[in-house]
Amino acid sequence: MRWTMRQEPVGGGGSLTAPPPAPSPAVLDVPAVESTSEALLDLDADGEVLEVPASLRDPADLARHLGVPPAAVAATAVLRTRDGRHLFVVSSTAHPLFTPALAAVLCEPELFRDDDTDVLRRTGSVLGSASPLGLAVPLPTFVDVALAPYPQIWVPAGHPHAVFRTRYDELLRLTGGHPVELG
Numbered sequence: 001m002r003w004t005m006r007q008e009p010v011g012g013g014g015s016l017t018a019p020p021p022a023p024s025p026a027v028l029d030v031p032a033v034e035s036t037s038e039a040l041l042d043l044d045a046d047g048e049v050l051e052v053p054a055s056l057r058d059p060a061d062l063a064r065h066l067g068v069p070p071a072a073v074a075a076t077a078v079l080r081t082r083d084g085r086h087l088f089v090v091s092s093t094a095h096p097l098f099t100p101a102l103a104a105v106l107c108e109p110e111l112f113r114d115d116d117t118d119v120l121r122r123t124g125s126v127l128g129s130a131s132p133l134g135l136a137v138p139l140p141t142f143v144d145v146a147l148a149p150y151p152q153i154w155v156p157a158g159h160p161h162a163v164f165r166t167r168y169d170e171l172l173r174l175t176g177g178h179p180v181e182l183g
Contacts, residue, residue: 032124032158035134040164043133043174047165049157059093062154062163070094072150073163076130078114078122078139086114086122088132088139090155090171091182092146098182102142105180124158131158132175141177143168148179 037049056062063070071094079087079099087106091097099111116127122139123130132141132155147153148168155171157164171177 030124030159030162032131032134033162034158035124036131036157036162036164037134039133039174045164045166045170045174047152047170049162049164050154052161052163054161056161063093066154066163068150068152068154071146072153074144074147074153074155075128076132076156077127078119078130079111080114080118081108082110082112086139087111088123088130088135088141088175089144089182090132090141090147090175090177091144094146095182102180102182106142125156126160129156129158129160129162131156131164132171132177133164134158138176141175142180142182143171143175143177144182145179146182147171 033049040048052062052065056065059073060070063073071092073093074090075093077089077097079089089097099113103109103111114122119125119127119130122137123135125131151167152165153168153171154163154165166174172179
């Protein structure tokens with residue numbers, strides 16, 4: 001497993017491959033984070049999981065810490081169709097996920113957000129921190145085209161204090177995802 005923990009912003013120099021200075025066992029031991037890290041290795045991805053300070057609760061603060069625009073930070077959601085099928089969505093934090101618009105694009109009459117229990121059961125993570133990688137049961141994944149213009153994007157890695165760096169095209173490859181306009 002490759003882990004990095006940084007307390008200074010990522011954008012200004014430094015390497016993401018430096019050995020971790022004893023990251024928190026609470027984050028390291030989360031199976032969803034381990035699955036994400038293993039999937040990144042298995043799928044020959046460029047990025048790796050990064051533990052971020054617990055004080056970064058707002059996407060804008062996280063973006064500042066990572067040295068990227070807020071629109072380059074992703075949020076995730078698990079949605080359910082009216083007939084009970086589930087799908088995974090990776091969206092830019094620059095705009096809210098508008099489920100009626102996505103439902104229209106997917107020709108679904110309605111989409112519902114899964115609650116904490118359902119998200120945990122399907123992803124091993126709590127709402128807002130689910131990783132699209134390393135899922136026990138893969139879900140159809142839709143990735144916001146608003147993330148495409150950024151050379152690096154940061155995606156939840158299975159814990160509220162863990163993210164991984166990737167590129168839009170790589171995220172589509174890693175997830176088997178479909179580009180979709182969500183905003």
